[in-house]
Amino acid sequence: MDSQAQPNALALLSGDEAVALAALDAGVTLGTGYPGTPSTEILETFEKLGGRAQWSPNEKVAMEVAIGVAFSGARALVTMKHVGLNVAADPLFTVALTRLDGALIVVSADDPGMASSQNEQDNRRYALAAGVPMLEPSDSQEAYEFTLRAIELSERWQCPVLLRMTTRVCHSKTVVRRGSVRIAPPGAPHFEHDFPSRVMIPAYAKPAHRRLRKRLAEIAAWNDAEGLNQLIPGSTSVGIITSGVAFQYVREAAPEASVLKLGVTYPLPIERMRSFAESVDLCYVIEEGDPYLVEAARTAGISVEGKPEAYRFGELTTARVRRILEEDDTPEPKPVPGKPPALCPGCPHRSAYGALKNLNCLVPGDIGCYSLGVLPPYEMMDTLVCMGAGIGVGLGMRHSLPPDEARRVVSVIGDSTFVHSGITGLVEMVYNPPETGHVVLILDNGTTAMTGMQEHPGTGRTLAHSSTGKVNFEALVRSLGIQNVFVIDPVKDAAEFEKLVKDCLEKPELSVVIARRNCLLAAGAIRALELSEQARCGDEQTN
């Protein structure tokens, strides 16, 4: 994609790329986030187009930095996958009460069907729970336009706006006309004291909550009167209310039906939905995931047909929408199972899991490529809950299992995940140590591998791969007061690695073993970056 492309130029873009292009065209000051499929390419593209984008250690911090940008009269974009919004939920719920001076766009990239996630939560529920307006694009053109519209709404109502995408919108490429929507340029960054609107002590938060509900009522009225809804006239016998990518399946499965496609799905244009439903003999609601729209419609007394519970699981498709509309309840065809993913041949995690298997360990694990250790031939991960959970879960197992069993427990976590949510687990370990001690194994492969080789604070390089401050894991761990801290190459020193873990397991002490060897796929690129950095430092010294 060319950042200098002419206005009105057409391009074939993914939804993620389209959001990045819109952010560029809107003059977004800063994009923040944490890598997570299917959201990762938004910030990477924004940076490539010339925008300023940063990876944060986790989504909560990314959200907080973005809030600071929006409090300063500038435009902020913060991106994450659906489960990332759980991490960032704390700031989200309270920033919703505040008054922004700029724009704050929160991208939640949901993964219905779990192509690459640990759950298929439907983050439309967050918009409702936090009281944050939400837009749902259905293709890349709308991803572009809705990002711009979201900025407009955010500035008009001085509140954060959720841009809720899904895997098929994020990763499908469709034709985008740049410049199809234009918004006012951003104002100059500034900060003004406004204690009642920004300092959420109870005395100020109570009236702020009332203002939030009033604002949402205003936005609902706007959504009914104007909004970003699309009405496609058709048959008066069947009408369909839908949003997001489900709209595409609806149009293909039922080209003759009348369709009300919703753009802003919180707060809902309830009166529009009501009059649409009344204009047809039978009104369906077709939505992916939870029965969010159908419940809202029924609560408002609108008579609609939803989908059978079976379609709550997995993605919708054109075929599934046809089945819903035809009330076909024969068993769905089962896909032929493909070849499952596996740890790459030569992956350093293989060596680490080999040792844990030999030692007959119990492994509370974590999220990354190394999650594949649960599959044959290793089958060496016993739990996976969320980012960073492996350490806390391991401590809980150590506290409760009989000593002989407890001594088999090793918490396993990757480098990026350790920075994201593992550090507080270590603090817990120091503060509430199990009687048998504990062993944490950090699999440091020098990159956020699973999401596509992103940098993180432990690599010492920014999102754009330039040199920056580096969090030294071993120094950090030692500073917490953990007795036994080791750094070892699990491939080169495989036998020693296994012996080291065995020794640590036998001691009633706290140990952290950092198994450090670069990801096989990233090693070449990391080496090239290190060499160019060395050359740059050399130049500086000779100058």
Added chain:
Amino acid sequence: MSRPIKVSRPTNVVVAGLGGQGVLKASDILAEVAFAAGVDVKKSELHGMSQRGGSVSSDVRFGERVFSPMVPEGEADFLVVLSPDQVPVNAAALREGGVLIEPSLIDEAKLPNKKSINVALLGVLSRHVQFSEEAWIAALKQNLAEKLHQANLTAFYLGRKA
């Protein structure tokens, strides 16, 4: 009441194989060719877990107007499979009378680089769809590093003439 205008059915292509074989590269090239021809085009793929050596597939649809980015099961006009063991996994994608394009159509001994099987199979596909040779060559060059151009052009013509 206004009746919706009848639009013609899009052409549906499913490209499948294993992670690392160039499935997504092939579908990108095909989508670019269709885009350059000025028709509506959508391309779907999945990233992340699915890339670690496991089964990968990507859908490309083009025509007057495309809605779903995914090819509905049993509606693929062309199924391009880069790895023979992935044919049974994806066979249900193909419509009755659809065309299966698989590695056995190519004399692999004549491939300058075995990794170019994805482009060679695009060469086979190019005979079935109405895009100019120039558009294919331009998309190939645009999507591949310059040092790979010669090997891939050879692979493309090997498939196109197969």
